Structures are given as structure tokens and as C-alpha cells.
Amino acid sequence: MRQALRTASFQLLPGLAILAGLFLLPLSYFFVVSFWQVRTFRLRPDATLEQYARVFTEYGSTLAWTLAIATLIATVTAAIAFAYAHYCRFRAGRFGDGLIFLSLVTLFGGYLAKIYMWKTILGGTGALNSALMALGLTSGPIPALLFSPFAVIVTLTHYCLPLAILPVYGALRGLDDTAIEAARDLGASGPRIFRDLILAQARGGLTAAFALTLVITAADYVTPLMVGGPSSNMIGLFIQSQFGNRLNSPLGSAMAFVTIACCGLIVLTLSLTLRALTRPRT
Amino acid sequence: MPTLYEKIKRAGLLREEGGMVRLRTFGPSLTRRQFGALAAGAAGAAALGAGRAQGGEVKFMGWQGYEEAFAANGFAASKDITIAPTYQADNGQAMTAIANGGVGSMDIVTPDTGYTRVMAELDMLEPLDISRIPNWDGLDPYFKSIDNIVMDGKPYAVPYAWTIIPLMYTPATIPEAPTSWMDVMKPEYKGKVGLTNDMISMVANFTIAVTGKKQATIISKAELAEVFAFMTELKKTQARTVAASYGELTDLLASGEVWIAQGWVPVQLWAKEKGADVRWTIPKEGAFCPIDCMAMVKGSPNMDDTYTLLDAAISPEGQAHAANINATGVTNAAAVAMLSEEVLEIQPHDDIAAFYEKATGGQPLPLWPLEADGDLATLDDVLDAWDRFMAA
Numbered sequence: 001m002r003q004a005l006r007t008a009s010f011q012l013l014p015g016l017a018i019l020a021g022l023f024l025l026p027l028s029y030f031f032v033v034s035f036w037q038v039r040t041f042r043l044r045p046d047a048t049l050e051q052y053a054r055v056f057t058e059y060g061s062t063l064a065w066t067l068a069i070a071t072l073i074a075t076v077t078a079a080i081a082f083a084y085a086h087y088c089r090f091r092a093g094r095f096g097d098g099l100i101f102l103s104l105v106t107l108f109g110g111y112l113a114k115i116y117m118w119k120t121i122l123g124g125t126g127a128l129n130s131a132l133m134a135l136g137l138t139s140g141p142i143p144a145l146l147f148s149p150f151a152v153i154v155t156l157t158h159y160c161l162p163l164a165i166l167p168v169y170g171a172l173r174g175l176d177d178t179a180i181e182a183a184r185d186l187g188a189s190g191p192r193i194f195r196d197l198i199l200a201q202a203r204g205g206l207t208a209a210f211a212l213t214l215v216i217t218a219a220d221y222v223t224p225l226m227v228g229g230p231s232s233n234m235i236g237l238f239i240q241s242q243f244g245n246r247l248n249s250p251l252g253s254a255m256a257f258v259t260i261a262c263c264g265l266i267v268l269t270l271s272l273t274l275r276a277l278t279r280p281r282t
Numbered sequence: 283m284p285t286l287y288e289k290i291k292r293a294g295l296l297r298e299e300g301g302m303v304r305l306r307t308f309g310p311s312l313t314r315r316q317f318g319a320l321a322a323g324a325a326g327a328a329a330l331g332a333g334r335a336q337g338g339e340v341k342f343m344g345w346q347g348y349e350e351a352f353a354a355n356g357f358a359a360s361k362d363i364t365i366a367p368t369y370q371a372d373n374g375q376a377m378t379a380i381a382n383g384g385v386g387s388m389d390i391v392t393p394d395t396g397y398t399r400v401m402a403e404l405d406m407l408e409p410l411d412i413s414r415i416p417n418w419d420g421l422d423p424y425f426k427s428i429d430n431i432v433m434d435g436k437p438y439a440v441p442y443a444w445t446i447i448p449l450m451y452t453p454a455t456i457p458e459a460p461t462s463w464m465d466v467m468k469p470e471y472k473g474k475v476g477l478t479n480d481m482i483s484m485v486a487n488f489t490i491a492v493t494g495k496k497q498a499t500i501i502s503k504a505e506l507a508e509v510f511a512f513m514t515e516l517k518k519t520q521a522r523t524v525a526a527s528y529g530e531l532t533d534l535l536a537s538g539e540v541w542i543a544q545g546w547v548p549v550q551l552w553a554k555e556k557g558a559d560v561r562w563t564i565p566k567e568g569a570f571c572p573i574d575c576m577a578m579v580k581g582s583p584n585m586d587d588t589y590t591l592l593d594a595a596i597s598p599e600g601q602a603h604a605a606n607i608n609a610t611g612v613t614n615a616a617a618v619a620m621l622s623e624e625v626l627e628i629q630p631h632d633d634i635a636a637f638y639e640k641a642t643g644g645q646p647l648p649l650w651p652l653e654a655d656g657d658l659a660t661l662d663d664v665l666d667a668w669d670r671f672m673a674a
Binding site: 059 | 479
């Protein structure tokens with residue numbers, strides 16, 4: 001037993017080393033730096049909470065906006081991902097895996113390509129406005145389709161969707177059909193089966209899909225800049241600016257850690273809610 | 283003293299099979315003919331290498347396309363110099379890189395004249411020995427007289443390119459060229475005004491417009507607040523968007539999403555390539571006209587090659603080659619004759635000193651002060667105000 005444990009620990013070492021070297025160490029460095037200061041463009045070691053205070057006093061509204069829009073996008077994306085994965089698992093029969101593969105193929109389009117694609121579709125002379133005008137539904141282009149929060153939500157949902165589908169589908173694949181049939185035979189209603197079996201089984205995958213989308217979205221700054229219009233900028237833009245242009249990695253680090261902590265809290269809240277909703281009843 | 287045989291044996295390169303000693307090889311075995319050919323080839327390559335000039339790798343961090351000056355007539359390759367480029371999106375990025383380990387490892391950066399002074403004051407740049415840059419003599423006299431390049435009698439950079447950040451408009455929707463920056467507030471342009479994510483250009487131009495001061499970086503904190511109040515009002519009431527880049531601004535102007543914008547002269551050329559008519563104008567208040575330089579980073583590990591490249595950057599051939607690609611103005615007077623018609627159309631070179639006198643009051647703008655100096659707005663004040671503007 002002890003030998004097996006030792007072997008398992010030894011086998012884990014490379015993975016742990018990579019995790020520590022590429023993730024934990026850099027993160028720890030920036031966590032320490034978040035308590036430092038910058039003077040005349042050079043880092044000065046310190047132990048101050050000043051940067052954290054600035055995050056809330058100077059960037060509080062941007063942070064709140066970012067978390068709100070990221071939570072909305074993550075919710076919409078996870079819901080669509082669940083619907084798609086549910087269809088692939090229970091309705092598409094032998095085409096299910098193929099449909100999942102098709103959704104993943106869209107990832108090859110790339111991030112910027114998707115942004116430009118939505119700019120083309122939503123623009124004043126774009127496909128959507130042209131179609132609406134051709135159908136006589138609008139007399140002129142709707143400016144709010146592009147350069148608005150709506151455009152940010154659509155673009156980021158489209159980008160994150162394939163990434164969100166995968167964990168939900170993985171979770172639903174693990175659900176045994178016989179359990180559903182047994183529940184049905186025992187007289188369980190459709191909503192009861194959905195909540196107590198399907199949703200309970202997909203809980204982990206749904207949380208993963210939501211978390212993945214939330215983290216990607218909350219950190220993004222290119223999409224709001226490209227399609228968000230004059231007033232949709234998110235915290236990622238200012239984090240990038242602190243590191244890249246303002247030489248202020250302490251403030252940038254503090255902004256990043258506050259954002260990570262807030263995202264963690266949101267994911268925890270969702271996880272606890274889902275757990276409460278799907279708690280087994282006696 | 284061990285013999286060579288013993289050393290090889292100890293290193294594990296010999297193995298004994300059936301009474302024979304064999305040399306262990308790594309990879310496929312070679313016949314004697316193959317070995318001979320390989321040896322001859324290696325000797326030839328070594329001889330060829332010995333005959334070529336010694337060159338190295340020069341680490342360049344700057345605006346994309348500026349390194350084209352080194353490629354004119356295959357210059358860098360002929361000197362056996364390899365350029366390792368890193369492209370920046372902002373001058374602050376180069377400063378960040380130098381402040382975080384760049385001293386002693388980077389060679390060339392491309393600050394504008396405002397940043398050149400700051401970087402020199404922060405001991406990030408090497409003062410240049412002009413005797414090693416013969417093409418310095420060919421520079422237009424205006425560029426040799428810039429305060430922020432020559433400090434305490436020592437030049438810290440070579441002026442490389444200049445350009446104009448004007449007001450741009452689409453004649454299809456605005457037939458007469460706008461005469462003032464304030465035209466962007468006209469009610470008929472509501473939702474059709476383009477802004478850019480180019481902090482220095484935006485703040486400089488709207489400072490010129492709001493305060494009437496051509497030295498737009500020497501303003502009080504109250505004036506800065508006034509400028510940003512105007513910009514925020516403009517963004518909230520008139521702007522279609524804040525373009526992420528000038529390429530995106532070109533698309534916006536060409537597609538009709540935007541009719542009037544703070545722009546950059548090459549946008550006119552790029553729009554023309556897309557079949558759109560976009561023009562630039564310098565409003566009556568003036569306009570920001572930055573001059574980008576090339577400078578040697580403190581402790582450059584490859585100083586000789588860096589001097590060679592800095593000289594090539596302001597040679598007539600290097601200047602014209604890069605300017606025709608980047609659509610920027612040249613600083614070497616002899617390069618003007620080699621510019622394409624398109625570049626000459628958007629970048630007037632007739633009397634550069636008079637042009638700057640009209641546009642900026644003479645000297646290019648310095649950067650905002652780094653340290654508090656009375657009531658003057660500092661660079662930090664501007665950066666903080668810019669973040670608030672972008673978040674608004």
C-alpha cells in the first residue's frame with residue numbers, strides 16, 4: 001500500500017513541477033508584487049495595501065460592470081451549452097458525437113476571426129441589418145447592434161460556446177440510460193427526472209462550463225474594444241494597460257487578483273446553488 | 283597522465299566485440315566516402331564563414347515596419363546582421379521592457395521625441411557618438427535642432443520618421459473640409475464620430491482644441507480636467523466607437539460607420555486601397571505631429587552593429603525604403619526625391635520647419651512632466667484621466 005502510494009506520488013511529480021513552474025510560481029510572484037509600489041518607472045518592494053484600495057476606489061465601477069457582463073455571458077453560454085449537449089446526448093442518437101465534433105471545429109476559426117465575423121454581420125451595412133431592411137422590418141440600420149454591450153455578449157458567447165459544451169457533454173455522457181428508464185418506470189415525472197437525475201449528473205460539467213466562460217470573459221479586453229463601442233470597456237483593458245503601457249505591475253497585479261477572487265466567489269455561489277437545487281430528497 | 287585512448291575508453295565511447303575495439307557512434311554509421319564528403323563540406327563552410335564579415339543579432343523593440351529601413355537593398359544581410367524584432371503597441375512598452383531587464387540585453391528602441399527625453403533622463407539610453415553615424419550630416423536641419431533629441435550637447439537618438447495626426451473626414455458625407463477640431467461636436471455628426479485608443483494623440487489634439495495651447499503637454503491640472511470633460515462629453519454624445527487601431531479606423535471610415543475622426547495620415551492611403559475616399563486636414567488650432575526616433579538602449583550588447591543600423595536607418599536609401607512602406611515622412615533630405623507620389627501626397631516635405639511652426643508652434647511636443655512641478659499636469663495625471671475616460 002505504502003509502496004503504491006510512493007509510486008503514485010512519484011508519478012505525480014512531473015505534473016506538479018509543471019503546475020508549480022508555469023502557474024503557481026509566476027502567480028506567487030505577482031501576488032507579492034501587488035503589495036509593492038512603482039516609483040519613476042521602477043518597482044520598489046513594499047508592504048502596502050494601497051494598490052488594492054485603488055482597485056476599489058478608482059476601478060470599482062469598471063470591475064462591477066465586468067463581473068456583471070461576464071456573469072451574464074457565462075449564464076447564457078452555459079445554458080445554451082447545456083441545451084446543445086442535452087440534445088446531442090439524448091435526442092441526436094448516433095449523430096450526437098458528430099454534432100459535438102462540429103461544434104469544436106468552430107474553434108479552429110480563431111478568436112479574432114470570430115470578432116471580425118460578428119463585426120461584418122452586425123455592422124450598419126452588415127448581413128443582419130441588410131436582411132432586416134430587405135424584409136421591411138426596419139427602415140434603416142440599427143446602430144445598437146454593433147459597438148454596444150449586445151455585440152460583446154453575442155461575440156463572447158459565440159467564442160466560448162464550444163469550450164462550454166465539452167464539459168457538459170462529458171458529464172451527460174456518464175449518465176446511465178437505465179437510471180432514467182428506472183425512474184420513469186417508477187412514475188417520476190419529466191421535470192423530476194430532469195432535476196434529480198440529469199441536472200444532478202450535469203452539475204459538475206455545468207459549473208466547469210460556467211467557470212471557464214466567466215474567467216475567459218472577465219479577463220478579455222479585445223472584444224469590448226473591437227465591438228463594444230465607446231462605453232463597454234472591461235477591467236482586462238486596464239489590467240493590460242497597467243502591465244504594458246503604464247509600467248505599474250503592482251496595480252495591475254492587484255486588479256488581476258481582485259478579479260480572480262470575485263470570479264471565484266461567483267463560481268462558488270453557482271456551485272452551492274446548483275448543489276442545493278439538486279440535493280437528493282428523501 | 284592518461285592517454286587519448288584511455289580517455290575515450292573512460293568516456294564510454296569504445297566497445298570491445300570479439301577481440302575488436304569499435305568506436306561507438308551516435309546515429310547512422312558513415313562510409314569513408316561519406317565521412318570525407320562531410321569533412322570537406324565542413325571545412326568549406328568554415329572557410330566561407332571565416333571570409334564573411336562578423337555580424338550578430340540586434341534586438342529591436344519598436345513600431346512594426348520601422349525595421350524595414352535595415353532591409354533596404356539587403357543592407358543588414360550584407361553586413362551579416364540579424365534583426366530580432368519585438369513589436370510594441372505603445373512607447374511605454376519599450377520603457378517597461380528596459381526597466382525590467384532590458385539594460386544590457388536590448389539594442390534598439392523607437393521612442394518618439396517626447397519619450398526620448400524621459401528615457402535619457404532615466405538613464406535608459408546610451409548617448410550617441412555622432413562620428414559613428416555619418417548619415418547624421420544628411421538630416422534636414424530642422425531635425426538636428428530638436429530639443430528632446432540633443433540634451434546637454436549629447437544626441438540620444440536619431441530622428442527617424444515624422445508623421446501627422448490630423449482630423450480625417452469622408453468627403454461623401456462632409457464635402458467641405460472641417461476647419462476646427464470642435465466640428466466633431468456638430469449635431470449632424472452625432473453617432474458618426476470616430477475616436478482612437480491612441481492616448482497621446484487624442485489628448486494632445488483635444489488639448490490643442492480646448493485650451494488653444496500648441497505646447498499641449500505643458501498645461502495645468504485644471505486645463506487637463508477641462509480637456510477630459512470635453513473628451514468624455516464627445517465620447518458619450520457623439521462617438522460611434524473608440525477604434526482599437528488605425529487599421530480599424532480605416533475600416534470604419536471606409537464602411538461609412540464613421541464620417542469624421544481623429545486619425546493618422548496613412549489612413550487616407552489605406553482607405554484608397556479599399557476604394558474609399560477619406561481625406562485629412564489640419565484644423566486651424568493645429569495638430570499633433572510626432573517625430574519617432576531610433577535610440578540605443580543603455581548597455582547595448584551589440585554596440586557596433588547597433589551603430590551600423592542606426593546609420594542605415596537615416597541613410598537616404600533606408601529612409602525612402604521604409605517611408606514608402608510605412609507612409610511616413612523622412613528626416614534625411616536626400617530621401618525625399620525617392621519617395622512615392624502617394625507618400626508625398628499625404629506627407630508634405632516642402633518646408634518641414636515651417637510646417638512644424640504652423641502645426642505645433644515649432645518644436646515637437648515633449649512628454650508631460652514625470653514629477654510634480656507646481657500646478658502642471660503630470661504624465662500620471664494624464665494616464666489616470668485616460669483610464670477614467672476609457673471607463674466612462
